[in-house]
Amino acid sequence: MSLSEAFAAQADTCTRMDSPFMGQLLTILAADWPTDSALGRKFAGFTGDIGPAGHSLPLRIAGGLHALVLSNAAPELARLYPPHRATDAALRAGVLAALEAHQDFLLDWVSSPPQTNEVRRSGALIAGAHVALQHFDLPIHLSELGASGGLNLMWDQYALDVDGSRFGPEMPAVLLSPEWTGAPPPKASPDIAERAGVDLNPLDPTRADHLLRLTAYLWADQPDRLRMTRAAASIATTPPEQGDAIDWLGPRLASAPQGRLHLIQHTVAWQYFPAAVQARGTALIEAAGAQATAHRPLAWLSMETDGDTTGKVGAAVTLRLWPGDLTLDLGRADFHGRWVKWAYAG
Known part of the structure; x- marks a missing residue:
């Protein structure tokens, strides 16, 4: 499976699991992933299964982008995330800009596999x-x-x-x-x-950085999951x-x-x-x-x-x-x- 195919397959899965935003985001990445960048070269270095049963690269980068939004590190990107609704063109421009501007953070983030606590x-x-x-x-x-x-x-x-x-x-x-x-x-x-x-x-979950990791892999257009996770973390x-x-x-x-x-x-x-x-x-x-x-x-x-x-x-x-x-x-x-x-x- 190529990286583009992995993004497209994950986009389809997320859409079928009631996350149209993730479908939109991952479809954009399938078409416009910056192969000639440090992130592109890092992803190209993964071997074996890069899909959800393996390294899960699409969800790694989606989680990293969501972490930037949740931590208020990328306010321009946050304005394109739910509850806002962005056009494909606007979201594409914002995501590609974030991948470049926050590359060091994202390089570190994607070194670890996704982790949630549903x-x-x-x-x-x-x-x-x-x-x-x-x-x-x-x-x-x-x-x-x-x-x-x-x-x-x-x-x-x-x-x-x-x-x-x-x-x-x-x-x-x-x-x-x-x-x-x-x-x-x-x-x-x-x-x-x-x-x-x-x-x-x-x-x-009582540590802010750990809670960010748990919540960043939740899908941005499913706020109930985010609310429940934070409520559970509080006790x-x-x-x-x-x-x-x-x-x-x-x-x-x-x-x-x-x-x-x-x-x-x-x-x-x-x-x-x-x-x-x-x-x-x-x-x-x-x-x-x-x-x-x-x-x-x-x-x-x-x-x-x-x-x-x-x-x-x-x-x-x-x-x-x-x-x-x-x-x-x-x-x-x-x-x-x-x-x-x-x-x-x-």
């Missing part, structure tokens, strides 16, 4: 945790793999609205209202006794630890206390682990599950792609429970949490 995925986590508590009603010992900035570790502080029924606190930091199909999840009263997460490149208490997810999980499984439900969660993270790491992680969790008891149960809640393209493109929401090794197909969810197709009616 708070709306917590809708599926809230519902899945309620199912787990239906089986083991105990305080929760929560572990998140690929936790990014740890915002989804705080799902007990958010509320899920399903057809007017609220699941969560009366005064939540974030109210999640996905398009919901199916029965509502079971009622429960989660008590997270302890929470922790891990990421190869963890971000601390975040548990920045993730740095490390390999499975190396970190081993001691955590071994030290999980009695009288707690150890809930392992991950959303759109496991699918990026190398196959050998996935196999090692599965074996580790299943071995711990084999040792689980009713007083020290284990739950594995995942929201990950399963390759199903027969309906809406999204992720499978699955829950495994021990003792008993029960696997529950809870349904499917949009990668950004916009909709949930709930299948569990137990």
Whole structure:
């Protein structure tokens, strides 16, 4: 895939995911990327997959441009970004000028891959945790793999609205209202006794530079995502630890206390682990599950792609429970949490 093709493909994806501005921006970059510049030469030096499953170069530069807007470093560019509406010609001129004027910042920015912390995925986590508590009603010992900035570790502080029924606190930091199909999840009263997460490149949302990175990769014409991320960051208490997810999980499984439900969660993270790491992680969790008891149960809640393209493109929401090794197909969810197709009616 050429860089121009990668920009065009990402433009199409963003447009289909309700971001016409990103479609417009990336279409411009597909046609007018400055190949004869330091940025152009840096991008030309990347090898392998440069699309969303690899280096994700289009989203790297889009995030860098949005960071300039959010940090007020490029006021001329900001006047062309949502909520303003710019013509193709005006946006093209403004973007090319920003690429040149802020090249040093952007060269540094694009050295790291995109990183977000999609708070709306917590809708599926809230519902899945309620199912787990239906089986083991105990305080929760929560572990998140690929936790990014740890915002989804705080799902007990958010509320899920399903057809007017609220699941969560009366005064939540974030109210999640996905398009919901199916029965509502079971009622429960989660008590997270302890929470922790891990990421190869963890971000601390209480730091301004880290929060900028989390918000810059949100799409400028989707202000609800930006609002939710900032609201979640304002109450975040548990920045993730740095490390390999499975190396970190081993001691955590071994030290999980009695009288707690150890809930392992991950959303759109496991699918990026190398196959050998996935196999090692599965074996580790299943071995711990084999040792689980009713007083020290284990739950594995995942929201990950399963390759199903027969309906809406999204992720499978699955829950495994021990003792008993029960696997529950809870349904499917949009990668950004916009909709949930709930299948569990137990």
